[in-house]
Amino acid sequence: MLDVHKDDDLVPIDCPICLKMMRDAGDVSQYHSTQCCVECWIGFLEPLRLLKRDAGYLPNSTELNAYRDKIDNMNNLEKQKC
Numbered sequence: 001m002l003d004v005h006k007d008d009d010l011v012p013i014d015c016p017i018c019l020k021m022m023r024d025a026g027d028v029s030q031y032h033s034t035q036c037c038v039e040c041w042i043g044f045l046e047p048l049r050l051l052k053r054d055a056g057y058l059p060n061s062t063e064l065n066a067y068r069d070k071i072d073n074m075n076n077l078e079k080q081k082c
């Protein structure tokens, strides 16, 4: 039997790092290579890996929570400007 659905191709609705919805095809293809969205890769995971000098480094819950707080604060600041 031919199985066209491979588990590897599945992308979650939300990015597991920032918990925000995947926005576009760019996020989907980013997820295939790094298991996170473009914003998390550029703003969080890639710099963190460079800092740790570990290409496979996975953030711990403290780092994840700090990053999520930072995004929330940034979103709040943007709302206040309006």
Ligand SMILES: [Zn+2]
Pocket (backbone or CB within 6 Å): 015, 016, 017, 018, 019, 020, 036, 037, 038, 039, 040, 041
């Ligand atoms: Zn993300």
